[in-house]
Amino acid sequence: MIIWFFSFFNSKAALFISGRKQIFKQIAEKINPNDQNIWFHFASLGEFEQGRPVLEKIKQSHPDKKIIITFFSPSGYEIRKNYALADGIFYLPMDGRTNAKRFIELINPEMAIFTKYEFWYYYFKELKNNNIPLYVISGIFRKEQIFFKFYGNFYRKILKNVRHFFVQNNESLSLLKSIGLNNVTLSGDTRFDRVYQNSLSPKKLPLIELFCEDAPVMVCGSTWPDDEKLLSALPDKYPNWKFIIAPHEIDESHINDIEQIFPDAIRFSNLKIMADNINEIEPDAVYITQNKILIIDNIGMLSALYQYGQIAYIGGGFGAGIHNTLEAAAFGLPVIFGPKFNKFQEAKDLISINTAKSISSVNELIEAFEDFKSNDKASVAAKNYVIDKKGATDSILSNISF
Template sequence: MGKIVYRFFLLLYRTAIKLAAPFNSKARLFRDGRQKIWEQAAAVNPSQKPLLWVHCASLGEFEQGRPLIEKYRLEYPEHLILITFFSPSGYEVRKNYSGADAILYLPLDGKKNAQRFIDLIKPTLAFFIKYEFWHYYLRTLNRHKIPVLSISAIFRKDQIYFQPWGGFQRASLRFITHFFVQDRESASLLSEIGLTNVSVSGDTRFDRVFEISREARDLPEIRSFLGEKPAFIIGSAWPADLDVMIPFMNEHDLKYIIAPHEISDRFLAEIESDLEKKCIRHSRWTKAQEGEFDILIIDNVGMLAHLYQYGKFAWVGGAYGQGLHNILEAAVFGLPVFFGNKNYTKFREARDLINLGGAFAVANYVELREHYTRLEIENSYLIVKETNEQYIQSQLGATKEIITYTKELLNHDRSRS
């Protein structure tokens, strides 16, 4: 029964994309990006070199996999690296990433598609990042005795794998060679369904944000804009986040940098119209205007992780909607982190930092103001800053552990051949 439902889901998804593509830009990118997928896949590995296949659902999963990709490249410079994305929001941003030999969309799961794709790319090893347990791909890799590592996986009791009716989905997990999970709860849940090929390695994103903090780009225009005033960085902001932050910005004498989740001209114009203080877009600001504006709106992609180094406080968006964005990019610099109180509990780092006192889930402007007022006391602020920095340090090392296992796995396979 589970297989029938899964096949029906794949058919329904494929049909929905076709119907939506003429009217929805994301669906159109999803469809058009796969039109030449088989020719592209055939060109990935014509010489049949050893190939690492890294699959990411979207951009967030790519950032989790990136430390491993770059470390693997150093360890195995003669190997090819292929990255696949399911979502356009990942592919379109990272399609020109220089750390891989090829970057493709993943063909939709299915028995024929999986067999054809794997026959073409000929992987030696596969990393599936966090989620994305596509049944036919995993089954085909398993049948060809190609090891699959699940990276930075995290599981919750309410997921289908742990329900009485989730037998088909549990079968997919059994094709995984080894799970590297983020926490002990995930390991315990897997153990309950008979999966003990598990290591609690943590989240590779900690390694990634730590690398960024050590190599953060100097942004002279940001330093010039801020001057001597403390800065509040508002990252990945959605309208609901700004509904809370804008009253705060209008009433508190700080400098502010807003990096919206969406940088369409319409959304940027809406932000500008709601602000009482003087604001300017990054693309329009010049050093000659130094001191004239209180708020800088970032109208480009790729700066956010490097902006937090200039902040004293951070708001990270998404938690009032579909899910919290990356708070680690702010926490690694010791910034107290604020976010919405609706949809953050599935993010372990958010729960951890709230418990430690380094992050604050707020319902509205009043709660934000109360937390901020307490942090204005210098001693309280310094305690939070040290707490967040120490938390990041305590979570490092997942990349090293996974690469060590990978080297042992590849050496073992080489010795058998």
């Protein structure tokens, strides 16, 4: 009811509601329950990218399997609804006894794979009742979670429906064992596999190459207003550098706000219009490359942008928590982010090997920038960190029976 109310004012809430209309009809029309279906569920886009290496390895080694994907969030579904390797992509119907029973009957999966988190009572129970194995991959648990409280018995019951947990760290392993769950393997984080794969063959972006020319570049990914205000101090101080800002939210009001902070910036969409209106880009190359600040006003480019950078700034550290640092590290970029990073093990690891810095002020941002702008050791350490941590996908698949 709360989401329905906000759907009148919020575009994501509206998509959350509209995307689930006649959802069972959509599923019935597209999915054959007699096929060998494997169900992957992702909370949102980040979890999709995290679980993607496992999905793609399964499809590669078992091409006869049908892949069904569900998302809880519009930010995952709307961006990946046309993902080529899936045979059906849907919003997950809301958890409930009737919905779970009907959904499982319609897709009849031979197994279900959930990435990182999202624990749905009725879906998990229905899978267990039908003897369908449920796996949680790249799982991560913290002692503050309700599963580990004296009053968390109901929630612990949800976890008992899982056939096997593949977790990211020793803390998660110990916590699950402390509540009697021994069906746990320390496999690591599949995100390392994903970002490493992406770094080997990133999508080339000709307009970005033209913008960057031969200048050193700072890529600012998933930024929020507090991040952008701090970053505004850098362009004037470092006129030979170029800055690419890829905000987390790309609604028109936010893009306008960024343009107020960076009045000399140009939008990527404007570069694209220029390129589309001429047969060759070269005549306008001088104009394009004179711009020092580029605002990315679309979703989906960020993971490829890091290939053009020397330093990365990762947003979110002045809000709920930082976004993905590993995509940048995989390309050998030292990373800078705000103060709220303690829930992210990789951020702490990167700081410990001197390839990341947490900042809280303009002075600290400039100090970090100065340290990293010609620091080859930090670049090598970032890349090696990702290489050393990859391998979770093979560990998981070696423990799943098909």
